[in-house]
Amino acid sequence: MNDKAPSGMTLISLTGSALLSQCIHVVARLGVADHLAESAKTCDELAKLTGCQPKPLSRIMRALVKFGLFMVEDGQKFSLGPLGARLQTEHPRSLRHFCMLNGAEYYQAYGALVHTANTGQSGLRHVYGTSLYEHMERNPETARVYDLAMDEISRDAAVDLASSYDYEGVQTVVDVGGGSGVVVRAILRAHPQLRGLCVDRQDVCERAVKTIAASRDAELLERLNFVAGDFFEELPRGDLYIVKNVLHNWNDASCVRILETVRRALDGGALLVVEHLVEDDEPSLDRLMNAVLQMAICEDETDARDEARMRAIMQEAGFTVPRMGQLGTGHYWFEGRPA
Ligand SMILES: C[S@@+](CC[C@H](N)C(=O)[O-])C[C@H]1O[C@@H](n2cnc3c(N)ncnc32)[C@H](O)[C@@H]1O
CATH class of the missing domain: 3.40.50.150 (Vaccinia Virus protein VP39)
Structure with a gap:
């Protein structure tokens, strides 16, 4: 066996990044960061404020601690990390709505990437049967989030x-x-x-x-x-x-x-x-992934x-x-x- 070969864990962890995207989507959508703006809170408190279940929220937030979105105080209370702060709605550099969009309609389209690979056609149209803009005309909440997401980026x-x-x-x-x-x-x-x-x-x-x-x-x-x-x-x-x-x-x-x-x-x-x-020469990972997103x-x-x-x-x-x-x-x- 080649010792230099990357561990299979790298691949497992990469393929799991879809779950990470959803974890970020959930806390963005629930407005967790807004509730942490003033003070650290337990998951029970956050669950009450956002109307969700404390156990899954705790699991999601603990995973996101590893990525700098949240910090844990006294082993119980969550506070905002530097990245989590940017999920606050009113943060001057907020990315909350972009994370919401990316985890919803865009994410569904990524799920149809096999269709895109097989046909060269839009995954989003495959999933929703329309273009994104037609879809938004029928879904005002998505349209509102989209406008704000564009402002943010x-x-x-x-x-x-x-x-x-x-x-x-x-x-x-x-x-x-x-x-x-x-x-x-x-x-x-x-x-x-x-x-x-x-x-x-x-x-x-x-x-x-x-x-x-x-x-x-x-x-x-x-x-x-x-x-x-x-x-x-x-x-x-x-x-x-x-x-x-x-x-x-x-x-x-x-x-x-x-x-x-x-x-x-x-x-x-x-x-x-x-x-x-x-x-042309050395596209960054962001640009390469963006090229896939466009398709x-x-x-x-x-x-x-x-x-x-x-x-x-x-x-x-x-x-x-x-x-x-x-x-x-x-x-x-x-x-x-x-x-
Ligand atoms: C990716 S957003 C860019 C928004 C803005 N220019 C920016 O840089 O943030 C594309 C915009 O094109 C608008 N759009 C799409 N189809 C259009 C059309 N046929 N006529 C006018 N605007 C359209 C969308 O509503 C959306 O606001």
Whole structure:
């Protein structure tokens, strides 16, 4: 036997990571971290507060102690570890809703990965019989969680983009498929002279306006309008069209159609596509797993892209790509100008 061969335990532990994902999902969904914000609590107390059973909750939380989500005090009480703190709803860097989404609809789609491997088709469509967006139209709670999850994972890139791109000469920024406007809000906060339009599906726009009106961003609504629309059909006029974390949901043909809609609306301004890419040489584990995720949950035939593929899509839609750059979050931005 080769002593250097990795132990079978490594494989057993890797295949068990599905259970870890579910443990995180459970505590995120139950709002355990919110209940621990003020003080450490026993599992009996937490179970009462969240309406679940103490024994399974204790098992789940003890497992998560090993990953830094919780700490045990006096052998009985749980308190928040550094990662667990980020499951608090109001934590400025919360990832609670992303963990909820990843453990629910996304997780079901991962469960259909054999279907994706056999057919090249979306696992999510196989499970739910619809696209994610159609599914959310019928499931408002999932849609609410999704909007918040997108805010959580886009916050840092939005702030980075607001401070690193040159907005000289721009008057109106159009956030295409902007969700609750996490990107355009960060840009408007940093650039008081700008106005913004956020285009998304109707229910997303309605939720966003309500949420923002009740938040610290309420005053931004004087400069920011939400426009219910379909980016395959028509977009309102503006000077800078931001298409961030949108194209990775669609196959190449659909991406070209989305960008052609931008091209038709553009009147002398620019397009900014912002996405993660699969790097050519040594993709990180995150990027490789994200490429699998895209196949599992996105439109059929969607695949991760490298720089050449992204440029080709933009060119096919009628853009030249004079400049590109990278944000601190690892996202790449590609500036498109009408060819
Ligand atoms: C992955 S999210 C990205 C949200 C935001 N741009 C960000 O970076 O966080 C994709 C967004 O595209 C929107 N979307 C999907 N299909 C659309 C369509 N046909 N027209 C307009 N928006 C659409 C979704 O509702 C969702 O908000």
